[in-house]
Amino acid sequence: MTLFHAASNKVSSQNTVETRLKIQRLLEPTLVVSLSAGSDVIKGLTQTPKFLPPRYFYDDFGSELFEQICALSEYYLTRTETAILQQYAGEIAQITGSCELVELGSGSSTKTRILLDAYYQFGYSLRYVPIDVSAGMLESSARHLLTDYPTLQVHALAGTYEMALTHLEPTQFPTRMICFIGSSLGNLNPQECDVFFSQITNTLEVGEYFLLGVDLQKPKHLLEAAYNDSQGVTAAFNINMLQHLNRQFEGDFDTTQFEHWAFYNETENQIEMHLRSLRSQTVQLRSLNLNVHFEAGETILTEISRKFEINFIQQELKAKGLVPQTVWTDPNQWFALLLCQLQP
Template sequence: MIRKQQMEIDNYEKVAVTPRFCYFKPKVMTNSTMAQEIAFSLSQKKKFISSKFFYDDVGSETFEKICDLPEYYLTRTEFEILDEIKSDLSEYLADNFALVELGSGSSVKTRKLLEILTCKQKDVEYYPVDISDILKDSSINLHDEYENLKITGIIDNYETGLEFIRTLDHTKKLVAFLGSSMGNFSPKEGMEFLEKIHESMSVGDMLLLGLDLVKDVKILESAYNDSSGITADFNCNLLLRLNKEFGANFDLTKFKHVAVFNKKHRRIEMYLKSLTKQHVFMPVIDLFLKFKKDELIHTEYSHKYTTSQIKKMTKRTGFRLVHMWNDKKNYFTMALFAVEK
């Protein structure tokens, strides 16, 4: 459970939904931080918008649609691996573990982990961390499905989630970071984030990490350029969000979704391309933008990994690689890491 002093954090309020489900959220919901970041990132010579801003209500719902697309193999493949390794994973989770999930989303894959823990333990503590309010609905669904599950959610970014993890009194924790979300970080940022995760954990804790592997370029690019245009809608929703929240006048007919694989850096790069020379004004943050024809706004990286890369990451961040499970096509891997003294 969370220590009393953590529950009394000045900047957060605890919302008790049921005796078995509560969540923490910032007391003051403000766009000031987002405004500062957007003003900075769009004022750079190479414009960009952080991928964390994808996930407003519309963005979160659209991403759930992406996960069901035939071209988007990631969610489907990771789910299949989790289903196949339940018996193996169960052996590594012989003791009582609390489950902490970074970027919980709709918690569909979470059920595979809860199936293991709720069968082995009398009571299970689950700590989902997500920047989106989707956490509330997904947690209620899990709450109703598992009678021996207690849920404490954190509606905020990963960094805040890690601060909460540090305060947990559990003997052991399983931290899950699924969906290849690790790929959104640059290699340097990814290493730093893994180090932060390691620092928030204790000896005996384990980390389950989902990572997308390097594969045929056509397969990779198709996953981010689906024929239905759902990923394009997801990307373009960033501009709609800026229009809604900051009074911007982005014309979506003048921008195009672009997703390409960069072989050198082994990553999918997603952009919004200006189709014409144009001006955009954001009155709420007093920002005037000039776009050249074909100018790009970078919105996301999705790095792909090799087995050797994963092993190097393990050594450099202080984890011990326990096991890796790949699907039959070697599209995706689930890697289990242990924290040791």
């Protein structure tokens, strides 16, 4: 792990940004190869059926593609959650007051700006702690925020949710809010979700907050359109995971020999995104010392995106002591934002 304050030999307006920015890298590239990242790839590609953790979508190019997905007309999630935040960010700020805002999977922090604006409007001071596995996107978003919000302090953590939550320092602010928006909870299966909620509970002090954005159940055609957009951006995002693995693990995936496949599994209430092998082939990941054989038509599950019922998710949260104080939704009830408070 390294900790550094970005270099400060620039002009004075830049200095202000540099002194307000702290970046902590929890994943060193060399460690990524030799430790946790490699082992999850080996595990996923040696099981039947094969799977890969969705965090491998997010190299720099994957993060850019995700931003393009957010702007697609079929991808209702971002605009719906944005509208909810625009309507209720003021209420959120009034409930928590001045706080340390920790965001898991912050990406471009675009929606976070709505929250920051609301806190500043009420004159509340803030410290922002974005956490993301995509280090390039994390740093560039932090710098843009610091330029646009001249009194903001940012302590960015580059790493996985699990690692970063264990590296949070005690807050100097009256309270803390961990924010997990963008429907990312849906990427966790029920067991992972259970472990994740326990980690949130263990990280927060009693009385502190958890803001969660979840996608809700809706007609299948709307869901399937969102993950099979007409411009093929989601397909490119899915395929890019193989490029990422090629780079990171000296792989030789031929990306022209896999195709994107996404559908709604109505039994599990989840979108499943797969990569399907177009022929019988063997792929090598040299730095992992791994050869993987694919039959023609065989798939790798790259993401689930669970779609929730509000009552169900409220019960799950309550069972962990994360008691929903307010639940906001949109007129179609497509998406929900839950503000929970940790109770003893």
